[in-house]
Amino acid sequence: MGTEHGAAPLAERLRAHGLRLTAQRQRVLEAVGALEHATPEAIGARLREQAGPGGAAADTSTVYRTLEVLERLGLVWHTHLGKGAPVYHAAEHPHLHVVCSSCGEISSADPDLLAGAAERLAAELGFTVDVGHVALSGTCRACRERAQEKS
């Protein structure tokens, strides 16, 4: 297990941008890594739970502002999976999001799935697909079967 990227990049990248290392920023980043597919709301909730005796949660607005910063630093990414649900995840393990439009189930898939499509788009339109941001919607096996027996 590499120690190289444990917690260092945050402090380092913040300094590089003239920004400051704060407890909130560390906590939000930690929360994004812990919760997969984290929404701002979920992150806020988690911080509130973890807020020990010191009462050290982060305000909603701070969560939003922090996520914005972390994204600019390249430490987290976000995707819109559907309606009002931006989902953040650590930038370290890029993966594809696959969402069932029926039950809302979120799965992850191999980014290579889009390699072919990405190449064609690059060649034909000069468009660079951002695999980490992509969300594929469709129907998961369970919902598909449920729909079939229904009709």
Add this chain to the structure above:
Amino acid sequence: MGTEHGAAPLAERLRAHGLRLTAQRQRVLEAVGALEHATPEAIGARLREQAGPGGAAADTSTVYRTLEVLERLGLVWHTHLGKGAPVYHAAEHPHLHVVCSSCGEISSADPDLLAGAAERLAAELGFTVDVGHVALSGTCRACRERAQEKS
């Protein structure tokens, strides 16, 4: 040009569901077909413009409710391209949406691009990708070049 699906399906499908054919529903459907990548707001605006002497626009809430109905009937589809921007399009010509996360430019692409990925997901996860709903985000050629010269 086939007449088979011109305007008939609306009345037909509405009846099949015990719903009624109204002027608003016809107009909204027409607007979605006319405007590509139509947002609810844009649809409302268009209806307001077109509202002739009879003053026959549709209220915002009606637009939303109508789009919901039309989607249930399978006449229109929607995709979330980013933040608060649900985009509707006629279900007739399925296409992929490609959005530049930098400038917001929306392009359409060949659905076949995802054929390979769709097959693999179906085989590996039993997940059926809904190509019409998919939005790929990334960077368009113009923004990519702009970013390069900048740094």
Add this chain to the structure above:
DNA sequence: CTCGTTGCAAAGGATTTGCACAAGT
């Protein structure tokens, strides 16, 4: 000490909902 950060509360924008009236069948 200086300037970035945070919390709080209020502002915004987009979508949804309740209800009485109008309209389709």
Add this chain to the structure above:
DNA sequence: ACTTGTGCAAATCCTTTGCAACGAG
């Protein structure tokens, strides 16, 4: 007539913003 659809306005939800106090460097 009966029941669904519509407009209007109020209610929500999510996110952003202004500002004074706080804390990192």
